[in-house]
Amino acid sequence: MNGVKPFDWRHTPGLSAYTALIFVFFYAPLLILVIYAFNSSRLVTVWAGFSFKWFVAVAYNGAIRDAALNSVIIAIVATIASTAIATAGAIALERGRPRFGRGAAMALIAMPLVVPEIVVAITTLIFFSGLGMHHGLLNLMIAHTVFCIPFALLPIQARLRDMGGTLEEAGRDLYADEWRLFRRVTLPLLLPAISAGAIMAFVVSLDDFLISMMVSSAGSTTLPVYIYGMMRLGVTPEVNAISTILLAVSIIFVAAALLVGRRNRFA
């Protein structure tokens, strides 16, 4: 050969360094938050040694506990409701006949992803107040169910598309009725995707701030709404600690959803 390096389009000079920089941009701020949360000094920026004391302070804070409890209750209800609705919807979209209404149905179901959060927040507020519905937690459960549906639906729909209809065809050939077919064939195959969808719905509900802030009333404050109130008062080590906890919960759940979803490939 003449010593000229072969052209490798997969390698662009400097691109890996650039991408590394972007990932630093993504993750360094989060890392800084976590480090500050373990700083024993009340002056957030002065490092005074490693300490768990702000996490202990958060755990003993009754208002935070109440808000966290509200958040978890809402998230559980919204997860169950939205996952059930999404599972039925995904099956209809992928296995149903007729196909003609499909585009419109998909567009409607994608609405919560398209309309900006602030618009959803205030229109939901208007809707509940117009109906005279002031049920605190119940209002939040309904609002959360609505925006969780597309997040639960997407992985289930993708799974249905990936696995195709052959196994269900086989079941039908063996004279399984529709219900037995669902119980014995479709549901077991779909379960990893349903779990992944449910976990995503749970995380989205737990993390929601703007819609919860506008819809919640005095007794139904959720954790992110409470944290926002703390942030408005200033940077404190307690905010860092509770934010770190919420951050860890999100990451653990999303990793879990990914691992559960991976099982799809071997099913």
Place this chain on the structure above:
Amino acid sequence: MGPTRTWLLIAPAMLVIGIFMVLPLFLAVAYSFMTANPYGGVTAPATFDAYLQFLYQRDFDDSLVFSPSYALIILRSIYLAIATTIICLVLGLPVAWYIVCQTPERRRILLFAVTLPFWINTLIRTYCWILILRDEGLANGALRHAGIISDPLPLLYNDGSILLGLVYTFLPFMVLPIYSTLERIDPRLIEAAHDLYAGRAAVFRRIVWPLARPGALAGATLVFAPALGSFLAPDLLGGGKKLLIGSLIQMQFTSSRNWPFGAALSTVVTVVVLTVFVIRSRKAQEDLR
């Protein structure tokens, strides 16, 4: 599956979203034509006042005086949303291309790393920048420690910090759609181009960019729409002084108690965003043809 069963299965999703999400959008349109109740909510009579407020202010003697301050906030929001979209495109395209060039195993890890921020609370992600940018924050501390400055730089509470927060929040929305279009690239195209003496620049301009364009367009809509209505970045990093349309809407339902005006603003945002999405899907269909 028969049509009856299909409709029964899809009905709950369509009803829940139709009743609790689409219906309220129309209700907000109705509210925007009502008179504000100073205690919150709306009363009769029906009026155009909310929309007049975009450009005029009602004086004490009930005459309309030209006052573009709200129109300026709307324009500033659109300008910042467009700036966010362009910055995300410039920053995100190389990242998407880098991921496409990796082995399947590394692609999966990198994609997870790009997606993860999306699932982390935006409130917390935005708050992190307060820790870095405030007067006693990490950036000013480091600069002071290095002896470069003696007084803290005003890094927080300006358009720059809002823009930074918006880019930080929405960058993953740009990388992912571009990645998913570039992923389908046929390596033989690039090799053929190279055999025909195309350099890197020509390969990018003639092959990569045309293939990335539909993804970039999808990413642009996914960034622009939420950036336009964003609340947290302007509120936490703009200090609430530099209003954007998102925080202006929120204010109408809390401190200002002017529900019709808030509903009118939100209707404008909805119309702009839905228009952008419709144009995009038209364009996407054209690209397919």
